[in-house]
Amino acid sequence: MREFRFTRTYRGGVKAVVFDWAGTTVDHGSIAPMRAFIELFRRHGIEIGMAEARQPMGMQKRDHIKAIVEMPSVAQRWQQTHGVPAGETAIDAMYDDFVPLQIECVARYADPIPGVCDVVAKMRAQGILIGSNTGYNKQIMDVLAPAAGRAGYLPDCIVTSDDVAVHRPAPWMALECARRLGVYPMSAIIKVDDTVPGIEEGLNAGMWTVGVSETGNEVGLSLDELNALEPARREHLRQTATQRLAQAGAHYIIDSVADLMPCLDDIHRRLAQGESP
Numbered sequence: 001m002r003e004f005r006f007t008r009t010y011r012g013g014v015k016a017v018v019f020d021w022a023g024t025t026v027d028h029g030s031i032a033p034m035r036a037f038i039e040l041f042r043r044h045g046i047e048i049g050m051a052e053a054r055q056p057m058g059m060q061k062r063d064h065i066k067a068i069v070e071m072p073s074v075a076q077r078w079q080q081t082h083g084v085p086a087g088e089t090a091i092d093a094m095y096d097d098f099v100p101l102q103i104e105c106v107a108r109y110a111d112p113i114p115g116v117c118d119v120v121a122k123m124r125a126q127g128i129l130i131g132s133n134t135g136y137n138k139q140i141m142d143v144l145a146p147a148a149g150r151a152g153y154l155p156d157c158i159v160t161s162d163d164v165a166v167h168r169p170a171p172w173m174a175l176e177c178a179r180r181l182g183v184y185p186m187s188a189i190i191k192v193d194d195t196v197p198g199i200e201e202g203l204n205a206g207m208w209t210v211g212v213s214e215t216g217n218e219v220g221l222s223l224d225e226l227n228a229l230e231p232a233r234r235e236h237l238r239q240t241a242t243q244r245l246a247q248a249g250a251h252y253i254i255d256s257v258a259d260l261m262p263c264l265d266d267i268h269r270r271l272a273q274g275e276s277p
Contacts, residue, residue: 009274014267015188017123017260018131018177018207019155020058021141023194023216025116025132025257026148027109029225030057030194030217033135036102037068040094045081048074050220057217058195060135060167061102062095069094102140110147113215114223115258117152122261131177131189133159133201135168157181169200174207187276190267192257194218199248208267208277211245214255218244251277 023030037053052074056067068074069086078086086094120130132155134141141160148154157180164172174191183189191202191209194216202209213219214226214234218241226234242253252263 010185010187010276011272011274012188013126013271014128014190014208014264016129016131016178016181016183017190017192017264018133018174018202019257020193020195020198021132021134021136021144022109023057024113024192024198024212025153026112026144028113028215028223029219029221030054031220031222032106032109033057033061033064033102034220035105036098037064040065040098040101041068041074043097044090044094046074046077054217054220056197058135058168058193058197058201060161061098061137062091063167064135065094065098066091099137099139102136103143106136106140106144107147110144111151112148112153113257115256119257119260120153120155123264128264129181129183130155131157131159131181133173133177135161138162168195168197169204171201171205174201174205178205187271190264192260194245196244196248199245199250203249203277206277209250209252210260210263211242211248211250211253212255212257213238213241213245213253215257216241 019025022033034050034053038048041048048068052068052071056064059067069078069091075085138160141158145158157177159173159176161167163176166172178184178189186206189207191207192212193199194212199209199211219237245253254260254263
Protein backbone atom coordinates (compact mmCIF):
# COMPACT_ATOMS: atom_id res chain seq x y z
CA MET A 1 0.00 0.00 0.00
CA ARG A 2 1.38 3.39 -0.96
CA GLU A 3 1.47 6.11 1.67
CA PHE A 4 0.44 9.64 0.67
CA ARG A 5 1.27 12.72 2.69
CA PHE A 6 -0.70 15.87 2.17
CA THR A 7 0.37 19.15 3.73
CA ARG A 8 -1.49 22.39 3.53
CA THR A 9 -0.05 25.50 5.12
CA TYR A 10 -2.39 28.39 5.89
CA ARG A 11 -0.82 31.71 4.95
CA GLY A 12 -3.83 34.01 5.25
CA GLY A 13 -4.58 36.50 7.98
CA VAL A 14 -6.39 36.33 11.30
CA LYS A 15 -10.09 35.74 10.73
CA ALA A 16 -11.52 35.81 14.25
CA VAL A 17 -10.69 36.55 17.87
CA VAL A 18 -12.46 34.69 20.69
CA PHE A 19 -12.55 36.61 23.96
CA ASP A 20 -13.32 35.51 27.48
CA TRP A 21 -15.69 37.75 29.45
CA ALA A 22 -15.02 38.63 33.12
CA GLY A 23 -11.49 39.96 33.59
CA THR A 24 -10.79 40.05 29.85
CA THR A 25 -13.41 42.27 28.20
CA VAL A 26 -15.64 43.33 31.12
CA ASP A 27 -15.43 43.39 34.93
CA HIS A 28 -11.88 44.62 35.55
CA GLY A 29 -10.29 42.23 38.03
CA SER A 30 -13.04 39.63 37.62
CA ILE A 31 -14.77 40.87 40.76
CA ALA A 32 -18.36 39.69 40.21
CA PRO A 33 -17.73 35.93 40.39
CA MET A 34 -15.53 36.32 43.48
CA ARG A 35 -18.22 38.16 45.38
CA ALA A 36 -20.71 35.46 44.45
CA PHE A 37 -18.43 32.55 45.44
CA ILE A 38 -17.50 34.04 48.80
CA GLU A 39 -21.14 34.79 49.63
CA LEU A 40 -22.20 31.34 48.43
CA PHE A 41 -19.81 29.54 50.79
CA ARG A 42 -20.71 31.90 53.63
CA ARG A 43 -24.36 30.93 53.22
CA HIS A 44 -23.31 27.29 53.48
CA GLY A 45 -21.41 27.94 56.70
CA ILE A 46 -17.89 28.14 55.29
CA GLU A 47 -15.64 31.20 55.15
CA ILE A 48 -13.28 31.15 52.16
CA GLY A 49 -10.60 33.63 51.21
CA MET A 50 -10.23 35.52 47.97
CA ALA A 51 -7.26 33.37 46.91
CA GLU A 52 -9.27 30.19 47.44
CA ALA A 53 -12.20 31.60 45.49
CA ARG A 54 -9.97 32.70 42.60
CA GLN A 55 -7.75 29.65 42.17
CA PRO A 56 -10.06 27.66 39.79
CA MET A 57 -11.19 30.74 37.83
CA GLY A 58 -11.92 30.10 34.18
CA MET A 59 -13.68 26.82 34.82
CA GLN A 60 -17.41 26.21 34.40
CA LYS A 61 -18.98 27.43 37.64
CA ARG A 62 -20.18 24.08 38.99
CA ASP A 63 -16.71 22.69 38.33
CA HIS A 64 -15.32 25.79 40.04
CA ILE A 65 -17.41 25.15 43.17
CA LYS A 66 -16.31 21.51 43.20
CA ALA A 67 -12.66 22.53 42.86
CA ILE A 68 -12.99 24.85 45.87
CA VAL A 69 -14.64 22.27 48.15
CA GLU A 70 -11.97 19.73 47.17
CA MET A 71 -9.13 22.02 48.31
CA PRO A 72 -7.73 20.31 51.45
CA SER A 73 -8.16 23.37 53.66
CA VAL A 74 -11.75 23.97 52.53
CA ALA A 75 -12.61 20.26 52.68
CA GLN A 76 -11.41 20.19 56.28
CA ARG A 77 -13.55 23.20 57.21
CA TRP A 78 -16.54 21.65 55.45
CA GLN A 79 -16.07 18.37 57.36
CA GLN A 80 -15.80 20.22 60.66
CA THR A 81 -18.93 22.27 59.96
CA HIS A 82 -21.19 19.69 58.33
CA GLY A 83 -19.80 16.42 59.67
CA VAL A 84 -19.55 14.86 56.20
CA PRO A 85 -17.58 15.67 53.03
CA ALA A 86 -19.24 17.80 50.36
CA GLY A 87 -20.61 15.24 47.92
CA GLU A 88 -22.17 15.71 44.50
CA THR A 89 -25.60 16.47 45.99
CA ALA A 90 -24.17 19.28 48.09
CA ILE A 91 -22.27 20.66 45.10
CA ASP A 92 -25.43 20.59 42.97
CA ALA A 93 -27.30 22.48 45.69
CA MET A 94 -24.53 25.06 45.91
CA TYR A 95 -24.54 25.55 42.16
CA ASP A 96 -28.30 26.08 42.23
CA ASP A 97 -27.74 28.76 44.89
CA PHE A 98 -24.82 30.30 43.01
CA VAL A 99 -26.67 31.17 39.80
CA PRO A 100 -29.16 33.64 41.36
CA LEU A 101 -26.37 35.12 43.48
CA GLN A 102 -24.32 35.76 40.35
CA ILE A 103 -27.28 37.14 38.45
CA GLU A 104 -27.89 39.61 41.28
CA CYS A 105 -24.52 41.29 40.86
CA VAL A 106 -23.27 40.55 37.35
CA ALA A 107 -24.90 43.54 35.65
CA ARG A 108 -23.08 45.88 38.04
CA TYR A 109 -19.80 44.65 36.55
CA ALA A 110 -20.75 44.78 32.88
CA ASP A 111 -18.79 47.87 31.82
CA PRO A 112 -16.16 47.10 29.17
CA ILE A 113 -12.58 47.31 30.38
CA PRO A 114 -10.93 50.49 29.01
CA GLY A 115 -9.68 50.01 25.46
CA VAL A 116 -11.80 46.95 24.65
CA CYS A 117 -14.36 48.73 22.48
CA ASP A 118 -11.67 50.60 20.55
CA VAL A 119 -9.74 47.40 19.82
CA VAL A 120 -12.89 45.56 18.77
CA ALA A 121 -13.77 48.41 16.39
CA LYS A 122 -10.28 48.29 14.82
CA MET A 123 -10.51 44.53 14.31
CA ARG A 124 -13.97 44.74 12.79
CA ALA A 125 -12.64 47.38 10.40
CA GLN A 126 -10.18 44.70 9.22
CA GLY A 127 -13.00 42.20 8.71
CA ILE A 128 -12.13 40.17 11.81
CA LEU A 129 -15.05 38.48 13.57
CA ILE A 130 -15.49 38.71 17.34
CA GLY A 131 -16.40 35.57 19.25
CA SER A 132 -16.68 34.99 22.97
CA ASN A 133 -17.06 32.22 25.49
CA THR A 134 -17.38 32.02 29.25
CA GLY A 135 -17.66 29.84 32.32
CA TYR A 136 -20.98 31.58 33.02
CA ASN A 137 -24.16 29.76 32.03
CA LYS A 138 -26.90 31.08 29.73
CA GLN A 139 -29.01 32.48 32.58
CA ILE A 140 -26.15 34.67 33.73
CA MET A 141 -25.18 35.74 30.22
CA ASP A 142 -28.79 36.68 29.47
CA VAL A 143 -28.24 39.43 32.05
CA LEU A 144 -24.58 40.28 31.44
CA ALA A 145 -24.52 40.41 27.63
CA PRO A 146 -27.34 42.98 27.19
CA ALA A 147 -25.81 45.16 29.93
CA ALA A 148 -22.41 45.02 28.23
CA GLY A 149 -24.09 45.72 24.89
CA ARG A 150 -25.69 48.87 26.26
CA ALA A 151 -22.22 49.93 27.41
CA GLY A 152 -20.80 49.38 23.91
CA TYR A 153 -19.52 45.80 23.78
CA LEU A 154 -21.37 42.96 22.05
CA PRO A 155 -19.48 40.17 20.24
CA ASP A 156 -20.73 38.34 17.16
CA CYS A 157 -21.35 35.13 19.10
CA ILE A 158 -21.55 34.06 22.74
CA VAL A 159 -20.89 30.47 23.78
CA THR A 160 -21.76 29.64 27.39
CA SER A 161 -21.00 26.70 29.65
CA ASP A 162 -24.48 25.33 28.83
CA ASP A 163 -23.50 24.84 25.19
CA VAL A 164 -20.95 22.05 25.71
CA ALA A 165 -20.79 18.86 27.75
CA VAL A 166 -17.12 19.21 28.77
CA HIS A 167 -15.69 22.56 29.79
CA ARG A 168 -12.31 24.29 29.94
CA PRO A 169 -9.51 23.35 29.56
CA ALA A 170 -11.20 21.18 26.92
CA PRO A 171 -11.42 22.98 23.53
CA TRP A 172 -15.13 22.60 22.87
CA MET A 173 -16.36 26.11 23.69
CA ALA A 174 -13.62 27.65 21.56
CA LEU A 175 -14.39 25.25 18.71
CA GLU A 176 -18.10 25.99 19.01
CA CYS A 177 -17.26 29.68 18.58
CA ALA A 178 -15.39 28.84 15.38
CA ARG A 179 -18.35 26.79 14.14
CA ARG A 180 -20.87 29.54 14.82
CA LEU A 181 -18.66 32.17 13.21
CA GLY A 182 -18.00 29.89 10.24
CA VAL A 183 -14.25 30.36 10.57
CA TYR A 184 -11.38 27.94 9.93
CA PRO A 185 -8.61 26.85 10.09
CA MET A 186 -8.00 27.14 13.83
CA SER A 187 -4.65 28.79 13.13
CA ALA A 188 -6.63 31.77 11.81
CA ILE A 189 -8.20 32.34 15.25
CA ILE A 190 -6.85 33.94 18.43
CA LYS A 191 -8.11 33.06 21.92
CA VAL A 192 -7.75 35.88 24.47
CA ASP A 193 -8.22 35.02 28.15
CA ASP A 194 -7.11 36.06 31.63
CA THR A 195 -7.15 32.56 33.15
CA VAL A 196 -5.00 29.45 32.92
CA PRO A 197 -7.91 27.15 31.90
CA GLY A 198 -8.87 29.66 29.21
CA ILE A 199 -5.36 29.68 27.75
CA GLU A 200 -5.25 25.89 27.85
CA GLU A 201 -8.62 25.80 26.09
CA GLY A 202 -7.27 27.90 23.23
CA LEU A 203 -4.13 25.78 22.92
CA ASN A 204 -6.18 22.58 22.90
CA ALA A 205 -8.32 24.08 20.13
CA GLY A 206 -5.23 24.78 17.99
CA MET A 207 -5.59 28.57 18.27
CA TRP A 208 -3.09 31.31 18.98
CA THR A 209 -3.43 32.36 22.62
CA VAL A 210 -3.01 35.74 24.29
CA GLY A 211 -3.00 35.97 28.08
CA VAL A 212 -4.26 39.09 29.83
CA SER A 213 -2.43 39.90 33.05
CA GLU A 214 -3.31 43.18 34.79
CA THR A 215 -7.07 43.38 34.17
CA GLY A 216 -7.84 39.78 34.98
CA ASN A 217 -8.19 37.17 37.67
CA GLU A 218 -4.46 36.68 38.24
CA VAL A 219 -4.13 40.22 39.65
CA GLY A 220 -7.77 40.43 40.73
CA LEU A 221 -8.14 44.15 41.35
CA SER A 222 -10.62 46.73 40.12
CA LEU A 223 -9.26 49.53 37.96
CA ASP A 224 -9.29 51.97 40.89
CA GLU A 225 -7.54 49.45 43.15
CA LEU A 226 -4.91 48.74 40.51
CA ASN A 227 -4.23 52.42 39.87
CA ALA A 228 -3.88 53.05 43.61
CA LEU A 229 -0.99 50.59 43.98
CA GLU A 230 2.60 51.65 44.48
CA PRO A 231 4.48 51.10 41.20
CA ALA A 232 6.70 48.37 42.67
CA ARG A 233 3.72 46.42 44.02
CA ARG A 234 1.86 46.75 40.73
CA GLU A 235 4.87 45.48 38.80
CA HIS A 236 5.25 42.53 41.15
CA LEU A 237 1.61 41.51 40.64
CA ARG A 238 1.94 41.98 36.88
CA GLN A 239 5.06 39.82 36.73
CA THR A 240 3.45 37.09 38.85
CA ALA A 241 0.39 37.04 36.59
CA THR A 242 2.59 37.02 33.50
CA GLN A 243 4.56 34.04 34.82
CA ARG A 244 1.39 32.05 35.51
CA LEU A 245 0.02 32.68 32.02
CA ALA A 246 3.38 31.95 30.42
CA GLN A 247 3.59 28.64 32.25
CA ALA A 248 0.16 27.81 30.85
CA GLY A 249 1.63 28.20 27.37
CA ALA A 250 0.27 31.56 26.17
CA HIS A 251 1.90 32.68 22.92
CA TYR A 252 1.65 36.34 23.97
CA ILE A 253 0.89 38.11 27.26
CA ILE A 254 -0.45 41.64 27.47
CA ASP A 255 -1.54 43.85 30.36
CA SER A 256 -4.96 44.53 28.84
CA VAL A 257 -6.97 43.92 25.69
CA ALA A 258 -6.13 47.56 24.93
CA ASP A 259 -2.64 46.24 24.05
CA LEU A 260 -3.83 43.51 21.65
CA MET A 261 -3.24 45.11 18.23
CA PRO A 262 0.58 44.58 18.11
CA CYS A 263 -0.02 40.87 18.86
CA LEU A 264 -2.53 40.75 16.01
CA ASP A 265 -0.02 42.34 13.64
CA ASP A 266 2.69 39.88 14.66
CA ILE A 267 0.39 36.87 14.21
CA HIS A 268 -0.53 38.16 10.73
CA ARG A 269 3.22 38.25 9.96
CA ARG A 270 3.86 34.78 11.33
CA LEU A 271 0.92 33.28 9.43
CA ALA A 272 2.20 34.83 6.19
CA GLN A 273 5.51 33.04 6.81
CA GLY A 274 3.70 29.72 7.20
CA GLU A 275 3.86 29.48 10.99
CA SER A 276 1.06 27.94 13.02
CA PRO A 277 0.29 27.93 16.78
